[in-house]
Amino acid sequence: MAPPPVLDWTAAAAAGAGVCGGKGWNLGRLAGWGFPVPDGGVLSAEVYRRVLAAPALRRLCAEFAAIGAAEAAGPAGPRLAYLRTAIEAAPLPEDADNALRHFLERTGLGRVPVAVRSSATAEDGGSTSFAGVHASVLDVTGADAVLRAVRRVYASLWTPQALAYRRRFLVPDDQVVCAIVVCRMVAARTAGVLFTCDPRDGRRDVIAISAAAGPGEAVVSGAVNPEEITVALRETGLAVERRSGPPVLDDAAALGLARLGLRATWALGDGQDPQDVEWARDGARAWLLQARPVTRVPRVAFPGSESLPVVWSTANIRDAVPFVATAMSWSLILPALRFMLWTWPAACGYPVPRGLEVARRFSGRAYFDVTSVQWVFYDAFGSLPAETNRATGGHHPAIPVPPGSPFRGWKGLARLRRLWRGARLLLRLPKIVPPRIDAVFAQARELRAVEPASLPNAGLLALLERLSLLQVEYGGPFMLSSSALAWQAELEKPLRKLSPGRGEAIAAALVAGGGAVVSAEQGTRLFDVADAARGDPAALEWLRREPFDAAAWRGLPADSGFRAEFARFLDEFGHRAVYEAEVATPRWNEEPGWLLEQVRHILDGQGRRPQAAARERREAAQREVATLTWLRRPQIRWLAARARQGAALRERAKSGLVVQVEPLRRLLLEVGRRLAATGHLAAPADVFHLTCIDVEMWLRGEWDGSGARTLVADRKDEMKRWEAERPPDAIVEGAAAAPRREAAAPTAGARTLRGLAVSSGRASGPARIVRHPSEGSRLRQGDVLVAPSTDPGWTPLFLRASAIVMEIGGMLSHGAIVAREYGLPAVVNIPGVLERVTDGQALIVDGDAGTVDLA
DSSP: OOOOSEEEHHHHHHHOHHHHHHHHHHHHHHHHTTOOOOSEEEEOHHHHHHHHTSHHHHHHHHTTTTOOHHHHTTTTHHHHHHHHHHHHHSOOOHHHHHHHHHHHHHHSGGGSOEEEEEEETTSSSSSOOOTTTSOEEEEEOSHHHHHHHHHHHHHGGGSHHHHHHHHHTTOOGGGOOEEEEEEEOOOOSEEEEEESSOTTTOOSSEEEEEEEESOTHHHHHTOSOOEEEEEEEETTEEEEEEEESSOOOOHHHHHHHHHHHHHHHHHHHTTTSOEEEEEEEOSSOEEEEEEEEOTTOOOOOOTTOTTSOEEEEOTTHHHHOOSOOOHHHHHHHHHHHHHHTTHHHHHTTOOOOTTOOOEEEETTEEEEEHHHHHHHHHHHHOOOHHHHHHHHOOSOOOOOOOSSOTTSHHHHHHHHHHHHHHHHHHHHHHHHHHHHHHHHHHHHHHHHTSOGGGSOHHHHHHHHHHHHHHHHHHHHHHHHHHHTTHHHHHHHHHHHHHSTTTHHHHHHHHTTTOSOOHHHHHHHHHHHHHHHHHTOHHHHHHHTOSSOOGGGGGGSOTTOHHHHHHHHHHHHHTTOOTTTTOTTSOOTTTOOHHHHHHHHHHHTTOOOOOHHHHHHHHHHHHHHHHHHOSSSHHHHHHHHHHHHHHHHHHHHHHHHHHHTHHHHHHHHHHHHHHHHHTTSSSSGGGGGGSOHHHHHHHHHTSOOOTTHHHHHHHHHHHHHHHHHOOOOSEEEEETTEEEEEEOOOOOTTOSEEEOEEEEOOEEEEEEEEOSSGGGGGGOOTTEEEEESOOOGGGHHHHTTEEEEEESSOOTTSHHHHHHHHHTOOEEEOOTTHHHHSOTTOEEEEETTTTEEEEO
């Protein structure tokens, strides 16, 4: 069914870019999402097709099919001018003419000055923008004048520069079909453009604003010398960093525009595709006149890695974010990663370029730039890519690095110096990081006592800013704590020499049962809760009741030993959750039902305390070391103690990262309640489908919440589409080739699957495929847990498993750390294992060799 000739903004948003062009579609969507877009609509691209389908125009256009870019500006010029004249003289189809006149009359736009702009179907994309190539006609009043302007814009697609642009970018003429945007002119006091990156070098940590007095066309065309303002995205928030040119905007106006640009980037580009925005201010507010992806954004790269293909991988990040995160969660995660990812190399003196793109989403899943990760650890410390990949996991290729030792020459000397700095810093971490963890827990407790419902919007904004600052300030110590896991690699080095082929397995066993890994402790503490229930008849009777009402635990008698023990558990671990990186997920303090189900399993005889088995495994490894050496035993004992301490520090620091989510959730839900009370949201929890900048602008009074329902509905639909997709674990982009997707999988028919051994020992049992902890009731004592990945919320399930097998993961993965602590054999990073193994199939897991044998 053909689209109507003229579409208002709502219809344009629904029709898409194929009907309305990129500019018209984006403006329609932005208007529907509550952005300040002038009144207007779109004349569909189909009208242009029909105009140019006239036999005479079709013949004239066909003459230029074989014309190259050089000829367009030369010999073809007169014939192009004749074609343009013919297009300007051609009438619109009668139904389109009538529809446009009716639209202008109905909306009142026929009585006020309007802008008539091209919105061709190949315009305003990430690879071709046609910026300044096609015409815009401004200050047009009256239906007849608008119709003349439409034909003038149509004709502008056939100028020498338009034809040359298409030839340069290999865009066929028939793929550039012109829709037209007609919108009310803004009585601009100031206007200009902004880019939510630096368009010259690609830096993602700045917003570049060009501003001039009067309408913005002078800025776009280069006719005036505008004020150039750089707004920096700092850890503490937005700040005007630099100005040049005649003063036009004060700081408040510049920061308001920067926030508006950021909000548009999250709405149109998921926070990762920078936008090129045309804006105008009428004295009272800022208006968006256009928003499109910045074309061909340069890549900021570490020196030496510029020519390498960009490899995006779910490695390591899939441990915490294996799902399609809500818009709110991703808007919190992505900026945090940008600020904290390179903490360790920077602390060791390695220069980190500003404005790097460290992560992005494909089909809604999070991916790291592992080209940069591999290169940095090679260039900074001499770590070979294979070693880095073993730590992070993932199914991506190793990048090429120069042959020979990385410690030769001046660069090698610099790497040795950084290693020395790193070693000194590692030794100091147990003194540096714990006070920061204690401080963040204290602040979280203080903030948890604040009742968001009692605060005005300004108070909620101040609380949001405080929480954001707390997250950023804590990001550095958290990343430093992750570096403490390097002690495990240091422990492996002497053991590899002493026992080739067994060194990693011995090292894994030596750290078993350290007893201080908080994410393991939250599992074992459930046995204490179960023991309390056994001694509490009323609680025991309630726990065995069907149907089970988890919320009723607080109604147990005040002297209930179980109630007191479970309250202590929640006081210590209640800030955590299954897939706790998702802010939309209720914390255990809010919904403890999953925990109580695990207690019920323990009471049914499912699960075991791991301490004895872990201690036995560690003692066996110590005896093995005693047979290998006596001279190096003190060194190995010291390194093993450091490795256990490092694992405990990292997991405690991760808990400190998560404890901040609980007060943030309460704040966001209060914002959701207020938006729902005014009808802008259907339910308070819909706030998690907004982004942080949406909420900030609402709290500042810079957005009234209009369009929030539409924005939420569109994001929910997008999440459903993404969740139905199965993107690969690695995507490779290179300058010389189109992106390709890496998807390694076990050889069909193979009886032995190979992965990464992360926790030693051998065990056998039936496979139990669990894709989400909510399916954990299927796991029985002695089963082999086969999972996509795990976060701390999975820990109670480990207590029923005989071994762990995961599709992705590395030595630094949470699952690997807890498996080593519990003394459970674990093999991870087996591509396609969830499809290769069948539920109930007998497996033999060899955590020494990194293999899984299928029966």
